[in-house]
Amino acid sequence: MHSPQFPAEPPSNDGVEHDFTAGDVPGLRSPASGADRAPLVFDVIIAGCGPTGAMLAAELRLHDVRVLVLEKETEPKSFVRIVGLHIRSLELMAMRGLLDRILEHGRQRPAGGFFAAIPKPAPKGLDSAHAYLLGIPQPVIEHLLEEHAIELGAQVRRGCAVAGFEQDDEGVTVELAGGEQLRSRYLIGCDGGRSTVRKLLGVGFPGEPSRTETLMGEMEVGVPQEEITAKVTEIHETHQPFWLRPFGEGVYSVVVPAAGVSDRAEPPTLEDFKQRLRTIAGTDFGVHSPRWLSRFGDATRLAERYRVGRVLLAGDAAHIHPPIGGQGLNLGVQDAFNLGWKLAAQIRGWAPETLLDTYQAERHPVAEDVLDNTRAQMELLSTEPGPRAVRRLLTELMDFDEVNRHLIEKITAIGIRYDFGAGPDLLGRRLRDIDVKQGHLYGLLHRGRGLLLDRTERLTVGGWSDRVDYLADPTAVLDVPCVLLRPDGHVAWIGDDQQDLDDHLSRWFGKPAD
Numbered sequence: 001m002h003s004p005q006f007p008a009e010p011p012s013n014d015g016v017e018h019d020f021t022a023g024d025v026p027g028l029r030s031p032a033s034g035a036d037r038a039p040l041v042f043d044v045i046i047a048g049c050g051p052t053g054a055m056l057a058a059e060l061r062l063h064d065v066r067v068l069v070l071e072k073e074t075e076p077k078s079f080v081r082i083v084g085l086h087i088r089s090l091e092l093m094a095m096r097g098l099l100d101r102i103l104e105h106g107r108q109r110p111a112g113g114f115f116a117a118i119p120k121p122a123p124k125g126l127d128s129a130h131a132y133l134l135g136i137p138q139p140v141i142e143h144l145l146e147e148h149a150i151e152l153g154a155q156v157r158r159g160c161a162v163a164g165f166e167q168d169d170e171g172v173t174v175e176l177a178g179g180e181q182l183r184s185r186y187l188i189g190c191d192g193g194r195s196t197v198r199k200l201l202g203v204g205f206p207g208e209p210s211r212t213e214t215l216m217g218e219m220e221v222g223v224p225q226e227e228i229t230a231k232v233t234e235i236h237e238t239h240q241p242f243w244l245r246p247f248g249e250g251v252y253s254v255v256v257p258a259a260g261v262s263d264r265a266e267p268p269t270l271e272d273f274k275q276r277l278r279t280i281a282g283t284d285f286g287v288h289s290p291r292w293l294s295r296f297g298d299a300t301r302l303a304e305r306y307r308v309g310r311v312l313l314a315g316d317a318a319h320i321h322p323p324i325g326g327q328g329l330n331l332g333v334q335d336a337f338n339l340g341w342k343l344a345a346q347i348r349g350w351a352p353e354t355l356l357d358t359y360q361a362e363r364h365p366v367a368e369d370v371l372d373n374t375r376a377q378m379e380l381l382s383t384e385p386g387p388r389a390v391r392r393l394l395t396e397l398m399d400f401d402e403v404n405r406h407l408i409e410k411i412t413a414i415g416i417r418y419d420f421g422a423g424p425d426l427l428g429r430r431l432r433d434i435d436v437k438q439g440h441l442y443g444l445l446h447r448g449r450g451l452l453l454d455r456t457e458r459l460t461v462g463g464w465s466d467r468v469d470y471l472a473d474p475t476a477v478l479d480v481p482c483v484l485l486r487p488d489g490h491v492a493w494i495g496d497d498q499q500d501l502d503d504h505l506s507r508w509f510g511k512p513a514d
């Protein structure tokens with residue numbers, strides 16, 4: 001892999017956007033003197049090359065934004081945790097032409113059975129061309145997203161931890177752990193749940209601390225499979241989060257409740273696993289030769305703000321919650337998808353005044369909802385009689401298609417509707433990958449631009465054609481005359497009137513070109 005070099009001076013978009021002054025933002029230092037500052041070599045520095053940071057870098061590069069990703073680890077993560085990509089994330093991958101590449105590395109599974117692990121099949125006719133779950137190792141998805149970002153021209157520097165920053169009215173000076181200073185217009189903290197950027201920003205992270213902790217790892221075992229199966233079945237009757245599953249090549253994936261909650265950031269030892277297995281199963285199954293060992297808790301927290309001036313947060317840096325339902329990575333990648341085009345518009349100079357702030361307005365409530373559904377799911381996993389009774393009742397209720405559908409649409413994020421004001425139900429929702437005369441709709445969104453899909457063949461995107469594509473297609477399978485899609489695939493306008501369309505093009509895409 002190579003990283004292209006950017007010129008040392010900012011390009012001609014310099015000075016196109018000045019949306020606030022130091023005095024407007026709490027905690028923002030005034031610039032000492034413009035002459036003392038290093039040149040703005042980058043438009044955006046992203047702290048953290050996890051899935052959120054890599055996705056954001058790629059989205060920004062679609063708009064020629066100069067991006068540097070700083071990653072504190074020298075090597076990509078090696079431990080193989082299988083994560084699930086849910087429907088909306090798969091749709092995003094299709095919208096950027098990445099889906100085929102990703103499908104090669106994952107296993108498709110039915111989309112149902114994810115709410116509190118209640119084993120119900122997905123409702124029929126889910127409104128998506130990609131109505132399945134893709135199980136894929138997290139390092140693989142991270143690698144593919146990083147590769148995509150680099151192919152598009154992002155620079156990724158590994159072994160560089162962001163240790164400090166200072167923002168002023170023109171940009172952010174970012175300091176690395178070794179003391180090196182870099183300068184950019186914006187800094188985005190995609191640096192995970194223990195985010196340095198969030199802490200330095202002084203943004204509150206209220207919520208609940210971990211109440212339980214779980215050990216998770218991969219290792220070999222010293223007993224036959226039949227013995228394992230019998231024990232696991234017996235323990236599952238106690239409803240404890242416990243599994244020992246073959247993972248291939250003699251390796252088993254082991255999940256076992258920890259003895260308590262620890263403050264330690266370092267991973268558990270094989271001996272910790274053996275002790276917990278003996279306590280819960282009465283045997284340690286002769287486990288040996290661990291590949292990796294890890295622990296995770298059920299802390300649930302949400303950043304109070306996603307933006308302070310020129311510094312923004314996304315992914316786990318902005319929200320953490322237990323992994324039940326497999327939503328964290330999906331949520332982070334979707335944050336990046338929402339933020340990318342807006343930040344690019346700000347930097348390119350065509351963003352309407354409030355566009356960047358719609359990132360928090362839209363994504364904070366989505367995260368609040370995910371946190372709440374994980375809280376509910378954790379209660380439903382409790383072994384106490386009350387929650388077990390509620391679980392039985394919900395299991396019955398999920399036989400009603402609408403209940404099942406509502407929960408699946410929540411977990412898979414296809415039920416999201418942003419508040420764009422009054423209008424038909426489709427307004428603010430994402431549009432599914434419908435057939436159009438040129439193939440699939442999502443195939444037309446690879447460049448991360450807006451799209452007017454016009455069944456009347458009468459409208460035009462006029463002065464916005466540098467930001468918004470136009471497709472006249474009377475045969476498109478839609479029950480409305482025209483839709484305006486944002487670059488993230490959400491429906492920003494529905495109608496057939498040119499003046500009304502122009503008003504909405506201005507609202508989302510700024511002033512028309514001369």
Ligand SMILES: Cc1cc2nc3c(=O)[nH]c(=O)nc-3n(C[C@H](O)[C@H](O)[C@H](O)COP(=O)(O)OP(=O)(O)OC[C@H]3O[C@@H](n4cnc5c(N)ncnc54)[C@H](O)[C@@H]3O)c2cc1C
Nearest residue numbers: 048050051052072083084162192315316326327328329330
């Ligand atoms: C057991 C388990 C199972 C899970 N299963 C699923 C699932 O099925 N589906 C799902 O969607 N999610 C799942 N998740 C959650 C998912 O792993 C996270 O939500 C996801 O990794 C968040 O991505 P991120 O890029 O926001 O943060 P991270 O993946 O944490 O990446 C942050 C990056 O920032 C780097 N970094 C940190 N500090 C600095 C710094 N100061 N400077 C520079 N770089 C820095 C880190 O090294 C890291 O590479 C699971 C989590 C666990 C624990």
